[in-house]
Amino acid sequence: MGQIDLVDISKSYDKQKNVLDEINLSIEEGEFFVLVGPSGSGKSTLLRMIAGLEDITSGTLKISNEVVNHLPPKDRNLSMVFQNYALYPHLSVEQNILFGLNAKKVDKEEQQKRLIETAEMMGLSELLKRKPKELSGGQRQRVALARSVVSEAPLCLMDEPLSNLDAKLRGQMRMEIRRLQKRLGMTMVYVTHDQVEAMTMGDRIMVLNDGKIQQVGKPITLYNEPANLFVASFIGSPKMNMGKAVFHADRNQLVIDDALHLEIDPVINNVPRYPNVTIGIRAEHLYPGTAENTTHVVEVINVEQLGNETLLAFEVGAEVWTAKWPGQWDVQVGEKVPVHIAIENLCFFDSDTGLLIKPARAGKQQEVVTA
Amino acid sequence: MSMNSTAIQQTPKSQINFEQVKKKQRMKNFSKGMLFLLPSIILFSVFLFYPLARTIYLSFFLTDAAGATTVFVGWENYVTMFTSPIFLQSMKSTFLFVLYTVPITIIISLFLAVIANEKLKGIGFFRTIYSSTMGISVAAASVFWLYLFHPSMGPLNLLLNAIGAEGIGWLTDTSWALFAIAITTIWMNIGFTFLILLGGLQSIDSSLYESADIDGAGYFYKLRRITIPMLSPTLFFVVTVTIINAFQTFGQIDILTQGGPVNSTNLVVYSIYREAFVNYKFGSASAQAVLLFIIILLMTFLQFKFGERKVHYQ
Ligand SMILES: Nc1ncnc2c1ncn2[C@@H]1O[C@H](COP(=O)(O)OP(=O)(O)O)[C@@H](O)[C@H]1O
Ligand SMILES: [Mg+2]
Numbered sequence A: 001m002g003q004i005d006l007v008d009i010s011k012s013y014d015k016q017k018n019v020l021d022e023i024n025l026s027i028e029e030g031e032f033f034v035l036v037g038p039s040g041s042g043k044s045t046l047l048r049m050i051a052g053l054e055d056i057t058s059g060t061l062k063i064s065n066e067v068v069n070h071l072p073p074k075d076r077n078l079s080m081v082f083q084n085y086a087l088y089p090h091l092s093v094e095q096n097i098l099f100g101l102n103a104k105k106v107d108k109e110e111q112q113k114r115l116i117e118t119a120e121m122m123g124l125s126e127l128l129k130r131k132p133k134e135l136s137g138g139q140r141q142r143v144a145l146a147r148s149v150v151s152e153a154p155l156c157l158m159d160e161p162l163s164n165l166d167a168k169l170r171g172q173m174r175m176e177i178r179r180l181q182k183r184l185g186m187t188m189v190y191v192t193h194d195q196v197e198a199m200t201m202g203d204r205i206m207v208l209n210d211g212k213i214q215q216v217g218k219p220i221t222l223y224n225e226p227a228n229l230f231v232a233s234f235i236g237s238p239k240m241n242m243g244k245a246v247f248h249a250d251r252n253q254l255v256i257d258d259a260l261h262l263e264i265d266p267v268i269n270n271v272p273r274y275p276n277v278t279i280g281i282r283a284e285h286l287y288p289g290t291a292e293n294t295t296h297v298v299e300v301i302n303v304e305q306l307g308n309e310t311l312l313a314f315e316v317g318a319e320v321w322t323a324k325w326p327g328q329w330d331v332q333v334g335e336k337v338p339v340h341i342a343i344e345n346l347c348f349f350d351s352d353t354g355l356l357i358k359p360a361r362a363g364k365q366q367e368v369v370t371a
Numbered sequence B: 001m002s003m004n005s006t007a008i009q010q011t012p013k014s015q016i017n018f019e020q021v022k023k024k025q026r027m028k029n030f031s032k033g034m035l036f037l038l039p040s041i042i043l044f045s046v047f048l049f050y051p052l053a054r055t056i057y058l059s060f061f062l063t064d065a066a067g068a069t070t071v072f073v074g075w076e077n078y079v080t081m082f083t084s085p086i087f088l089q090s091m092k093s094t095f096l097f098v099l100y101t102v103p104i105t106i107i108i109s110l111f112l113a114v115i116a117n118e119k120l121k122g123i124g125f126f127r128t129i130y131s132s133t134m135g136i137s138v139a140a141a142s143v144f145w146l147y148l149f150h151p152s153m154g155p156l157n158l159l160l161n162a163i164g165a166e167g168i169g170w171l172t173d174t175s176w177a178l179f180a181i182a183i184t185t186i187w188m189n190i191g192f193t194f195l196i197l198l199g200g201l202q203s204i205d206s207s208l209y210e211s212a213d214i215d216g217a218g219y220f221y222k223l224r225r226i227t228i229p230m231l232s233p234t235l236f237f238v239v240t241v242t243i244i245n246a247f248q249t250f251g252q253i254d255i256l257t258q259g260g261p262v263n264s265t266n267l268v269v270y271s272i273y274r275e276a277f278v279n280y281k282f283g284s285a286s287a288q289a290v291l292l293f294i295i296i297l298l299m300t301f302l303q304f305k306f307g308e309r310k311v312h313y314q
Helices: A043-051 A093-103 A108-122 A137-150 A167-184 A195-201 A219-224 A229-234 A361-370 B002-058 B076-083 B085-116 B123-135 B138-148 B155-162 B174-202 B206-215 B219-247 B251-256 B268-277 B282-310
Strands: A002-012 A018-028 A032-036 A058-063 A078-081 A155-159 A187-192 A204-209 A212-217 A241-248 A253-256 A260-263 A277-281 A296-305 A309-316 A319-326 A336-340 A347-350 A356-358 B061-063 B069-072
Touching: A002 A043, A002 A187, A018 A043, A018 A187, A018 A212, A032 A043, A032 A167, A032 A195, A043 A058, A043 A078, A043 A155, A043 A187, A078 A137, A078 B206, A093 A108, A093 A137, A093 B206, A108 A137, A137 A167, A167 A187, A167 A195, A187 A195, A195 A219, A204 A219, A204 A229, A212 A219, A212 A229, A229 A241, A229 A277, A229 A347, A241 A319, B002 B061, B002 B282, B061 B282, B076 B085, B076 B282, B085 B123, B085 B174, B085 B219, B085 B268, B123 B174, B138 B155, B138 B174, B138 B251, B174 B219, B174 B251, B206 B219, B219 B282, B251 B268, B268 B282
Parallel strands: A032 A187, A032 A204, A078 A155, A155 A187
Antiparallel strands: A002 A018, A002 A058, A204 A212, A241 A253, A241 A277, A253 A260, A277 A347, A296 A309, A296 A336, A309 A319, A347 A356, B061 B069
16 A cells, blocks of 8 residues: 555646656655656656645646545645755744644644654754754754654655755765654655665665656665666766677677677577667676786776775776776776676666666675675 | 074064055055045035035025025024924824825735735736836826816716715815825835835745645735745835835925915925925025934934844845
8 A cells, every 4th residue: 555656647837848757656655765866857846746836737646545636735744845944034943843833723732742852853952942044054954854753744755955965964964864764654755866865765766867767666776777778877876887789699709889898608698689789887896807807908097096995997998987996906097907897797788778688697696695 | 592582583574564565455455445435425425415514504594595694593493493383283294194104005015015926827917017106207196196186077086976975175175185195105106115025025935835835824824924024124125215205205295285285285395395495494494304304314213223123134
């Protein structure tokens, strides 16, 4: 039984091109659901339609199995955190938090009880008398969260709530929001353009591009088995290395971007036969080559030391690939380094449709290990 | 020891150089700043500070018909002014006039601005209409209202006659004239106040209302808890300007009533004008002008002192 069901939801502004196209989706009760996609892909529009702030052009929206297309926002029993927090600048933190309860005429005793609880939980007890402009970015963010918590609505919508914070605070708030959601057991629909946020926070993720669903699934599934080229390049950092691949049956070789030759074992040859194939390989699957298993030697054009791992960039045809090696490697730009590329780590995509033909095997193995 | 003393000697030397350069730069900056300010200083001096000083000076003298000073009389112009029943009547009318016009102008404009702020089809048409009085000159507006107030052909009286009531001497009846001038003024001021308030409303972040919608706030709750407080800086500005405008009303009085009947619409600025250019008493006219200046200054000061506390700047 889904908490939120979207059936063939489409949206167009002023009868123009569809901003959202036939969205079909079920969000479970108590789930942390992340909507991710590049800017302008329609994430906010979809969230605002669920909230009731935007009309639904066509399709059916159900919350707790009831059709709510026609209901105003206040009757949908949800709360929302806005990107700019939408705090009332003239009201104190306390008044901001209680604004909604006041509007709903919740009785004063109950208001105070919930206020104290929420303020305690969010670490705002000392700040209740302050105005929003006297708070730091992180504290404002907490007030916005507190407003949502205090409403005790079972469904919470968030539109890029962390995009105004600095990197460190963002990491911290990511965890806090996640813990809060688990603790209160609410259903969360969380919009972000940041795939790291999506991967780290979501129980499930939906990738949206140009108003169309690209893939819905667990973070690890999206990472290991991206349904198409868009998801493959969008999810993961550094992004998946890609290249056009041509299979030469006579030589038992796979040639990538006319530059990289991979030997194929003729016995267990399982290269998909499509006219146009694009392969993708994750940076961490471009292993440092040892004396026995080196398959290629590449010239490094850039090195990034991250402390716990090293990113090495090199050219493959017209593309720049990145390898991620664990540990610290003392490599200079221009140096030639041995790498090990295994055929079973390649994802195969149909270049014409962009769809996945065959995921990397290594990923699958890992999933089995962790599961 | 010797090393120490050389060090001490060297430091002040380098400090002096440093200070001098800084001083030079400051002088340069100052003269540059003055250069930029010069045009406005000259303009203000010629058209504002000099006339003001001249007015204060004049208020202590008697003058001839050309405005040249004849006899120094000290505070006498002020004493006469405060004992003159005509002037006291004029002050009373002015305050009444401010009381009639300011609140009603603000309330009507606010109402129009709030409804014109709704996102409806064709709302641009209404916005244009509501703000249109801003583009009409005082003279044109007064002539228009002169026609509306006309005792026999004026639409207002025709309407009254049609519903069986007796026509009103809008501009000739002492109990109606000030009221009629007030109506004209309100009508004329609405355009400006409406436009400023609408601008204020549109700059309120829409997500505040959306958040309130989700919270289940009703229309009037949002109006009271969001719109009015968020609009308060704009409201404050509009109130200040409208009050000052009301104190300075002149054109419509000159055209509609010339201060009559029986001085009932003889507001301060009109009274100053009559004293100076009809009675040729520039001394006492100046005294009245000085008083008006002080009153407006005081009102504005009080507003800023007490009103601004209730204003929420972002
Ligand atoms: N009020 C509107 N009128 C017309 N087009 C809009 C409106 N709001 C959003 N859009 C368009 O809809 C698309 C999706 O916008 P949005 O949902 O805000 O994207 P995202 O949140 O993913 O960045 C964009 O192309 C945008 O230009
Ligand atoms: Mg958005």
